[in-house]
Amino acid sequence: xxxxxxxxxxxxxxxxxxxxxxxxxxxxxxxxxxxxxxxxxxxxxxxxxxxxxxxxxxxxxxxxxxxxxxxxxxxxxxxxxxxxxxxxxxxxxxxxxxxxxxxxxxxxxxxxxxxxxxxxxxxxxxxxxxxxxxxxxxxxxxxxxxxxxxxxxxxxxxxxxxxxxxxxxxxxxxxxxxxxxxxxxxxxxxxxxxxxxxxxxxxxxxxxxxxxxxxxxxxxxxxxxxxxxxxxxxxxxxxxxxxx
Numbered sequence: 001x002x003x004x005x006x007x008x009x010x011x012x013x014x015x016x017x018x019x020x021x022x023x024x025x026x027x028x029x030x031x032x033x034x035x036x037x038x039x040x041x042x043x044x045x046x047x048x049x050x051x052x053x054x055x056x057x058x059x060x061x062x063x064x065x066x067x068x069x070x071x072x073x074x075x076x077x078x079x080x081x082x083x084x085x086x087x088x089x090x091x092x093x094x095x096x097x098x099x100x101x102x103x104x105x106x107x108x109x110x111x112x113x114x115x116x117x118x119x120x121x122x123x124x125x126x127x128x129x130x131x132x133x134x135x136x137x138x139x140x141x142x143x144x145x146x147x148x149x150x151x152x153x154x155x156x157x158x159x160x161x162x163x164x165x166x167x168x169x170x171x172x173x174x175x176x177x178x179x180x181x182x183x184x185x186x187x188x189x190x191x192x193x194x195x196x197x198x199x200x201x202x203x204x205x206x207x208x209x210x211x212x213x214x215x216x217x218x219x220x221x222x223x224x225x226x227x228x229x230x231x232x233x234x235x236x237x238x239x240x241x242x243x244x
Contacts, residue, residue, distance in 0.1 A: 001047040001071070004214040015218070023052040038063055043221040045069045050135075054079035061086035067224045069217050070094040073139025087231035093224045095234040096139025098216030102190070102205045103234045106147045109192050109203055113151025116201075118174040121194050123148050128181035128189040137162060137178045144192050148176050 002020055009017040018041050019032035038044065038059070043066055046053045053072040060068055070083065073096050083094060097103065113123065125148070127141040137145070142156075149156040152174065161177045171177075188207035193200060207213070216234065223237045 001210060001213060004210050005045055005047065005217060008211065008214050008218060012218075023048055024055055038066060041066050043067050043069060043225055045071070045217050045221055047071045047217075050075040050079050054082040057083045057086035057090075057092060061089035065090050067091045067221075067227065068093070069220045069224060071098055071213065071217055073142075074135030084231055088229055090229055091224050091227035091232065092230075093220040093232045093234070093237060095220070096143045097188075098213045098220060098234060099205070099207065100212075100216055100219075100234075100238065102140060102143075102207075103238060103240070105190075105192075105203060105205045106143055107235070107240055109144055110147040110151040112192075112194060112201065112203065113148045115151075116194055116196075118152055121196050122171060122175065122177075124177040124179060124193045124195065126179045126181075126189075126191045126193065128183070128186050130185050130187065131182050133182060136180045136182070138180075138188070138190075140188065140190055141178055141180075144190060145176055145178065148192065 006017055006020065009015045018037060021031050021034045021037050024034075044056070044060065046056055046068060048056070050072050053070045054075070057068055057070065060066060067090055068086075070092060075083075083092060086092065095103075125137070125141050125144050127138050129138055145156050145160060149159060152159075154174070156176065159174050159176050161175050163178065163180070187210055189204070191202055191204035193202050195201075220234065220237045224232065
């Protein structure tokens with residue numbers, strides 16, 4: 001993803017690519033100095049890991065900037081809290097997926113979940129990614145789960161089921177399930193299935209090229225540059241949120 005972002009920025013005459021730096025414990029050929037980058041850049045795009053992104057947010061907040069676009073996933077609650085704290089000092093866009101189409105799908109899922117009763121319609125989220133992805137369910141799948149729960153007026157934590165094995169018993173009403181596949185070079189496949197006793201509705205999104213994530217992140221970078229401190233997401237960037 002870093003190479004995809006760099007390629008798109010370098011081809012845009014309105015943007016200047018300053019360079020890349022690694023996680024706090026990573027140094028290597030082609031990487032620039034972290035502090036120099038933070039002092040010079042207008043925006044930082046982070047496609048690293050949850051722990052590295054949280055640490056970077058804290059450092060940017062301490063330095064008073066620059067704004068951040070965070071595309072890492074797999075966050076623990078304490079890391080989300082750390083980013084939220086940093087957002088009191090700097091603007092941060094954080095999203096589990098920067099695809100424009102996928103973020104449209106999130107809005108549709110919430111609407112459908114709101115309309116279909118939980119006692120007769122089950123929700124199952126299926127996702128598939130390449131074999132090198134380290135977190136599961138994906139950040140995007142969790143976004144879709146949150147949208148489903150939001151549509152039903154409940155918290156995802158109270159109704160989610162992350163996998164099944166053995167004698168599981170009947171599925172309870174209102175459960176939101178996750179099914180995960182890892183293999184090969186799959187860029188990203190997500191489906192939300194609404195299943196009733198006599199019909200099924202499926203909403204899905206397929207990622208064909210990783211460039212779409214990079215382009216979406218760059219759109220977010222343009223948007224966040226002059227924003228007030230706060231934590232935003234792609235719905236804010238695309239004008240789909242009431243607070244945007």
